[in-house]
Amino acid sequence: MHYQQQLPLEIAIKRAVEIHDPEVRELIELEACLPSFGEEVDTELAKYISGMYAWIRGNLDW
Numbered sequence: 001m002h003y004q005q006q007l008p009l010e011i012a013i014k015r016a017v018e019i020h021d022p023e024v025r026e027l028i029e030l031e032a033c034l035p036s037f038g039e040e041v042d043t044e045l046a047k048y049i050s051g052m053y054a055w056i057r058g059n060l061d062w
Contacts, residue, residue: 024056 002012031049036042 027052 001007001015002009005012007015034045037045
């Protein structure tokens with residue numbers, strides 16, 4: 001945003017946070033509401049969700 005929209009860095013960071021944080025909150029809320037689909041599916045779903053969190057974290061670490 002800083003580069004592409006030529007925003008001052010502080011404003012670009014603020015806008016990125018305004019986009020990012022509600023999306024992460026929604027992901028956490030959706031995860032908490034998931035029903036059980038049986039042990040096998042639940043295990044695979046947990047791996048998928050863990051991968052999504054790793055992807056988000058990877059962007060921060062990068």
